Amino acid sequence: xxxxxxxxxxxxxxxxxxxxxxxxxxxxxxxxxxxxxxxxxxxxxxxxxxxxxxxxxxxxxxxxxxxxxxxxxxxxxxxxxxxxxxxxxxxxxxxxxxxxxxxxxxxxxxxxxxxxxxxxxxxxxxxxxxxxxxxxxxxxxxxxxxxxxxxxxxxxxxxxxxxxxxxxxxxxxxxxxxxxxxxxxxxxxxxxxxxxxxxxxxxxxxxxxxxxxxxxxxxxxxxxxxxxxxxxxxxxxxxxxxxxxxxxxxxxxxxxxxxxxxxxxxxxxxxxxxxxxxxxxxxxxxxxxxxxxxxxxxxxxxxxxxxxxxxxxxxxxxxxxxxxxxxxxxxxxxxxxxxxxxxxxxxxxxxxxxxxxxxxxxxxxxxxxxxxxxxxxxxxxxxxxxxxxxxxxxxxxxxxxxxxxxxxxxxxxxxxxxxxxxxxxxxxxxxxxxxxxxxxxxxxxxxxxxxxxxxxxxxxxxxxxxxxxxxxxxxxxxxxxxxxxxxxxxxxxxxxxxxxxxxxxxxxxxxxxxxxxxxxxxxxxxxxxxxxxxxxxxxxxxxxxxxxxxxxxxxxxxxxxxxxxxxxxxxxxxxxxxxxxxxxxxxxxxxxxxxxxxxxxxxxxxxxxxxxxxxxxxxxxxxxxxxxxxxxxxxxxxxxxxxxxxxxxxxxxxxxxxxxxxxxxxxxxxxxxxxxxxxxxxxxxxxxxxxxxxxxxxxxxxxxxxxxxxxxxxxxxxxxxxxxxxxxxxxxxxxxxxxxxxxxxxxxxxxxxxxxxxxxxxxxxxxxxxxxxxxxxxxxxx
Amino acid sequence: xxxxxxxxxxxxxxxxxxxxxxxxxxxxxxxxxxxxxxxxxxxxxxxxxxxxxxxxxxxxxxxxxxxxxxxxxxxxxxxxxxxxxxxxxxxxxxxxxxxxxxxxxxxxxxxxxxxxxxxxxxxxx
Numbered sequence: 001x002x003x004x005x006x007x008x009x010x011x012x013x014x015x016x017x018x019x020x021x022x023x024x025x026x027x028x029x030x031x032x033x034x035x036x037x038x039x040x041x042x043x044x045x046x047x048x049x050x051x052x053x054x055x056x057x058x059x060x061x062x063x064x065x066x067x068x069x070x071x072x073x074x075x076x077x078x079x080x081x082x083x084x085x086x087x088x089x090x091x092x093x094x095x096x097x098x099x100x101x102x103x104x105x106x107x108x109x110x111x112x113x114x115x116x117x118x119x120x121x122x123x124x125x126x127x128x129x130x131x132x133x134x135x136x137x138x139x140x141x142x143x144x145x146x147x148x149x150x151x152x153x154x155x156x157x158x159x160x161x162x163x164x165x166x167x168x169x170x171x172x173x174x175x176x177x178x179x180x181x182x183x184x185x186x187x188x189x190x191x192x193x194x195x196x197x198x199x200x201x202x203x204x205x206x207x208x209x210x211x212x213x214x215x216x217x218x219x220x221x222x223x224x225x226x227x228x229x230x231x232x233x234x235x236x237x238x239x240x241x242x243x244x245x246x247x248x249x250x251x252x253x254x255x256x257x258x259x260x261x262x263x264x265x266x267x268x269x270x271x272x273x274x275x276x277x278x279x280x281x282x283x284x285x286x287x288x289x290x291x292x293x294x295x296x297x298x299x300x301x302x303x304x305x306x307x308x309x310x311x312x313x314x315x316x317x318x319x320x321x322x323x324x325x326x327x328x329x330x331x332x333x334x335x336x337x338x339x340x341x342x343x344x345x346x347x348x349x350x351x352x353x354x355x356x357x358x359x360x361x362x363x364x365x366x367x368x369x370x371x372x373x374x375x376x377x378x379x380x381x382x383x384x385x386x387x388x389x390x391x392x393x394x395x396x397x398x399x400x401x402x403x404x405x406x407x408x409x410x411x412x413x414x415x416x417x418x419x420x421x422x423x424x425x426x427x428x429x430x431x432x433x434x435x436x437x438x439x440x441x442x443x444x445x446x447x448x449x450x451x452x453x454x455x456x457x458x459x460x461x462x463x464x465x466x467x468x469x470x471x472x473x474x475x476x477x478x479x480x481x482x483x484x485x486x487x488x489x490x491x492x493x494x495x496x497x498x499x500x501x502x503x504x505x506x507x508x509x510x511x512x513x514x515x516x517x518x519x520x521x522x523x524x525x526x527x528x529x530x531x532x533x534x535x536x537x538x539x540x541x542x543x544x545x546x547x548x549x550x551x552x553x554x555x556x557x558x559x560x561x562x563x564x565x566x567x568x569x570x571x572x573x574x575x576x577x578x579x580x581x582x583x584x585x586x587x588x589x590x591x592x593x594x595x596x597x598x599x600x601x602x603x604x605x606x607x608x609x610x611x612x613x614x615x616x617x618x619x620x621x622x623x624x625x626x627x628x629x630x631x632x633x634x635x636x637x638x639x640x641x642x643x644x645x646x647x648x649x650x651x652x653x654x655x656x657x658x659x660x661x662x663x664x665x666x667x668x669x670x671x672x673x674x675x676x677x678x679x680x681x682x683x684x685x686x687x688x689x690x691x692x693x694x695x696x697x698x699x700x701x702x703x704x705x706x707x708x709x710x711x712x713x714x715x716x717x718x719x720x721x722x723x724x725x726x727x728x729x730x731x732x733x734x735x736x737x738x739x740x741x742x743x744x745x746x747x748x749x750x751x752x753x754x755x756x757x758x759x760x761x762x763x764x765x766x767x768x769x770x771x772x773x774x775x776x777x778x779x780x781x782x
Numbered sequence: 783x784x785x786x787x788x789x790x791x792x793x794x795x796x797x798x799x800x801x802x803x804x805x806x807x808x809x810x811x812x813x814x815x816x817x818x819x820x821x822x823x824x825x826x827x828x829x830x831x832x833x834x835x836x837x838x839x840x841x842x843x844x845x846x847x848x849x850x851x852x853x854x855x856x857x858x859x860x861x862x863x864x865x866x867x868x869x870x871x872x873x874x875x876x877x878x879x880x881x882x883x884x885x886x887x888x889x890x891x892x893x894x895x896x897x898x899x900x901x902x903x904x905x906x907x
Contacts, residue, residue: 015821015846017819017820074819087870088871091860094859094874181855185830185853186830187830188829188831189831189900191830191833192830192831192832192833193809193831194830194831195805196857197899373898381898384898384899389805393801396798397798399790400794400795403790404787427899428897431898431899435896
């Protein structure tokens with residue numbers, strides 16, 4: 001795979017074969033390194049690949065491969081691999097083609113079935129041998145035949161030979177064109193010792209056709225052996241037609257299961273307006289290079305990921321994040337390719353292109369998720385692996401039993417029942433039950449701004465009882481800010497803030513950053529500190545010109561002979577609100593208190609209430625002290641708080657909850673909390689603004705909003721319900737359908753299932769499973 | 783019992799036995815071994831199933847599976863190797879390369895079509 005690093009540097013990785021030892025590896029690597037134009041080469045013996053950084057102006061990938069071959073080892077350029085989006089598009093084209101073909105075939109075959117039904121009518125009246133033996137057909141005949149005979153008496157005047165011959169010709173057409181693929185595929189599978197739906201259809205309709213052929217060409221032989229020479233041609237045509245119609249409906253429904261991912265791919269514009277040498281050029285997006293300046297006008301889609309370098313606007317990111325309000329963007333902010341620029345014009349410097357872009361990564365992730373399997377499927381997998389041979393065995397047993405036990409027409413009845421068994425059995429519904437639900441759910445999740453990594457994540461998310469929330473950056477903004485300024489008597493608040501900020505300029509503490517930002521926002525003039533000194537756990541001091549400045553806790557003030565008592569009440573009050581109060585003093589006099597806190601995200605409170613509504617135990621996990629943590633928890637309505645947790649301790653806490661027998665979801669940022677996310681039954685990583693960390697966690701929230709966690713869990717629960725419904729239906733359908741088709745109800749109730757009705761039931765069973773999964777697209781998720 | 787019934791009964795039992803032998807026993811025997819070298823390579827024909835459907839790979843070396851899909855049947859259009867997190871679209875009448883890393887664990891790793899009907903096994907030893 002070739003990737004462009006800069007105009008003068010490309011990188012390629014290609015397989016090298018024939019290396020057996022470290023010496024071989026060394027030789028290939030040295031040869032590559034000594035080749036003009038190669039900037040760097042790394043050869044890996046274990047994976048058998050060479051990764052080469054080279055100057056494309058000096059040497060081509062072909063020449064690099066040639067260089068390796070000259071050393072006596074094998075090498076070849078990697079097969080151009082498709083991106084996830086390209087694969088999806090190719091898949092869609094194939095699926096659309098299949099649907100169109102199935103539809104054409106279904107329409108033709110059902111038309112042929114109607115004609116065959118009319119042709120069968122005269123055969124069935126007058127007790128002539130060769131009447132259609134399908135019970136459904138006999139029922140239809142009773143109602144249709146009399147008016148048909150009145151309308152078209154000539155039809156009834158035709159001889160049996162003519163009618164049967166015409167039916168035979170129709171069947172031949174259907175078998176050779178529209179139904180042909182069932183037989184060729186069944187044969188291909190048979191040669192590999194495997195069997196699938198095609199096998200059942202081929203054996204079922206093949207047996208009926210063979211019987212009919214003998215009845216057509218050797219009726220006398222059959223009569224002499226006491227077998228009725230009935231023909232089943234119309235049943236064969238009807239069965240194939242109905243199954244084709246079912247397959248066409250199923251293909252259409254299956255296409256809808258990936259509509260979400262198609263929608264995402266469609267977001268990517270084809271062209272970008274790029275500034276080159278002062279001129280705006282409209283280029284294909286694939287030709288945009290990293291560092292290019294791209295112009296985005298109002299109403300256009302942003303073509304690439306990049307940093308805004310000029311201009312400002314409101315950008316609609318709803319298609320990627322689920323956030324309905326347009327997001328204000330200014331110079332320095334990141335814009336995501338595929339989002340819609342609403343109001344202003346701006347320019348972005350391209351930062352991530354092709355497969356690295358956010359959109360491409362989301363599409364890749366979704367395709368991987370949709371291909372994954374949920375553990376709940378294991379049972380269905382085990383059954384479908386043995387299903388077809390078992391059903392064929394049951395069909396044979398059915399025929400034998402009918403033959404042994406039936407009072408009259410044992411061959412005809414046995415055959416009808418065996419064919420009905422083969423036709424009604426539907427392994428497809430079992431195969432589709434879980435994957436279609438996974439596909440629809442992951443697509444729906446993406447539309448909600450929730451990226452679910454696959455079937456297993458869905459299943460675990462569906463069975464949670466406890467949610468652990470990391471406080472900083474998840475529940476809160478993750479960026480401390482000045483919340484209160486309490487000046488001592490007679491002190492100007494701006495003076496207090498300016499002095500504190502001047503002092504903190506030299507500090508790297510997160511609290512210092514908050515104070516500095518507050519001072520800058522107010523445009524306060526700051527002095528340059530000298531002689532800065534920090535006392536860990538207490539405070540900092542420095543000189544600003546002639547002024548000696550101090551900031552820290554009460555103990556630090558007392559260390560320097562200052563009495564903080566006058567502000568002690570304020571300190572206690574702020575502390576109880578979960579804020580961190582900092583005393584500030586200058587030249588031996590207290591200036592006041594500055595309180596700093598990490599503000600709670602506006603959405604957190606509602607989202608936590610929603611999580612509790614879903615019956616989940618919510619635990620707040622934080623490295624903060626207990627007082628701060630409890631204050632935040634109180635404000636949010638959380639009962640369980642685990643405070644004073646060291647970074648490593650988060651994993652321990654998750655493990656402890658798991659040992660209590662809980663199924664735990666951990667919600668945190670993908671970087672610091674990665675081990676805890678991995679330990680939890682479900683790791684939910686919270687994306688930070690436009691920077692979507694799609695790789696961490698089982699579930700990624702595109703937006704830093706806890707509602708996403710509630711939505712992920714709710715969607716997963718619904719999906720699990722859908723999967724269970726699908727599996728139950730698929731199993732129950734076969735468990736009930738097969739014995740009924742075999743004739744289990746005949747001795748007591750005289751009920752026999754027509755093979756034609758069996759084919760209709762089979763066609764509907766898989767369509768109904770897919771349709772049930774599609775309901776997830778419209779499920780109400782708060 | 784009349785002769786014809788006895789014949790049908792015996793014939794039916796024999797047919798059932800043969801079907802179960804053919805699909806569950808006979809098909810399991812053939813195991814292909816990937817061609818050696820630093821990169822193990824094997825070609826798998828996809829047409830109504832995988833041929834070969836059982837492939838033995840040596841542990842600790844990367845492997846390249848070349849799926850040659852010689853049909854348009856949608857059943858085989860997708861390849862899934864759950865243990866490796868691989869899902870690939872196999873275009874009809876094209877060869878698609880799937881690389882298996884050297885780090886794959888010992889044991890049997892199943893590969894299937896998108897719906898799990900067609901099956902094959904990678905046996906890493």
